[in-house]
Amino acid sequence: MTSIGIFGSQGRMGQTIAAIAPGLGAQLAGGADVGDDPADLARKADVLVDFSTPSALEAHLAAARAARTPIMIGTTGLGEKHHRMIDEAAAEIPVLQTGNTSMGVGLLARLVREAAARLGTDWDIEIVEMHHRHKVDAPSGTAQMLGKAAAEGRGTTLAEAGVTDRAGLTGARAEGTIGMASLRGGSVFGDHSVIFAGQGERIELIHRADNREIFARGAVQAALWLADKEPGRYTMAEVLDA
Template sequence: MSAMKIAVAGASGRMGKMLVETILAADDASLVGALDVAQSPAIGSDPGVTLGKETGVKIESDLALGLAQAEYFIDFTRPEGTLHHLEYCAQHGIKMIIGTTGFDDAGKAAIAKAAEKTAIVFAPNMSVGVNVTMKLLEMAAKSFSHGYDIEIVEAHHRHKVDAPSGTALKMGEVIADAIGRDLNEVGVFAREGVTGERDPSSIGFATIRGGDIVGDHTVLFAGIGERVEITHKSSSRVTYAHGSLRAARFLADKKTGLYDMYDVLGLR
């Protein structure tokens, strides 16, 4: 089996560098392209330079140059950038692994439309552990649907621009679906002042931003006399990178279609 030919978006960023390092260390993957915004000082440099390696690849801002040899494209950037990349990949049959968060409904619809032309794994969190946690939350929610208040607390580094995190929102969706609620109707994303008593049907969210926290998520099921907390903590972005490669391997025999990490991990 030939190595997967992979290009990386945001190659000079924190997640981009981790993806590059993980791809270079994998026996079944080859880094063939790297992209970044035109104003990045890294344009024209080798993405392996910070790792002490020469990859023979240059970081480009032009999609045609950066994706010329790519079969797969891993994107953990911003919604506006990912949607721009999406159109090109759909036109050229490049498979996408999208870990970008913060899409609105129109953005999600665009991804679904593009999946009619190429194969896409789209998930708010590529970590294997997080997705197993999602499955545990689905199971727990069915038992804690009555008499327990549900709160989701997430913490990330100071540079994260969207809140709550895509992972926290997905956790809320998984829980709401499991107990027959609509998160759009029961989600509470801010509390201040005299709020009145808690609506027992609500699912609350709390957001923490600070330092270099990679990503912590806790779901609290609080009843009378007991509470259950299900927590996942990321100490390194490498978990997202390894999950992204698993997603790429999953897409190897797929030509079109929209998938998530439940599909990749067989958690359906």
């Protein structure tokens, strides 16, 4: 049985993963949190999952590389420097990084990419996400994942087309941009809407998460899938295809 080690084991996601992993055919190798030695966990586990913080990622990747242990990264709020570290680690070990571990969101991203590729830039793309009041990053990792999918469908990048800072007299909407809006409140697990607005018609693709378990289940499935892969950088789309 494949053993999973959890970075961020005392967080909401870490605790949920620990609770459901045995029922999905995984064994728990243990967990590590602030103050613990990540190298010890990396040596004990067949595969690691990371739902901690961006500031801890460098140490976790170093531990995974030293132990040659695959790692699935679900931590959000990552920047360019983190993705560079992930690319470097992926040259030596299997790494799967995603903004959302839900299989439903993985399918949604695929639909968004296809819709963006088929509809012209006269169809405006807007992404709206809502999460609980405790979420600390915005836009959410999932919203960025969906924005990247839309940009790829349009043959551009989210860095070039994304707009997140509308306030005041911003002027008319620029054609080809991808708008992103973040809502925070209550106990919402995660709602994401991708709106394609054309002249006289509108298409909306929506995913709503009713509980945290869907993300934990997808994380365990992704970790089990990743455990025997060759070094490289992988995505949830590949897990979905499998």
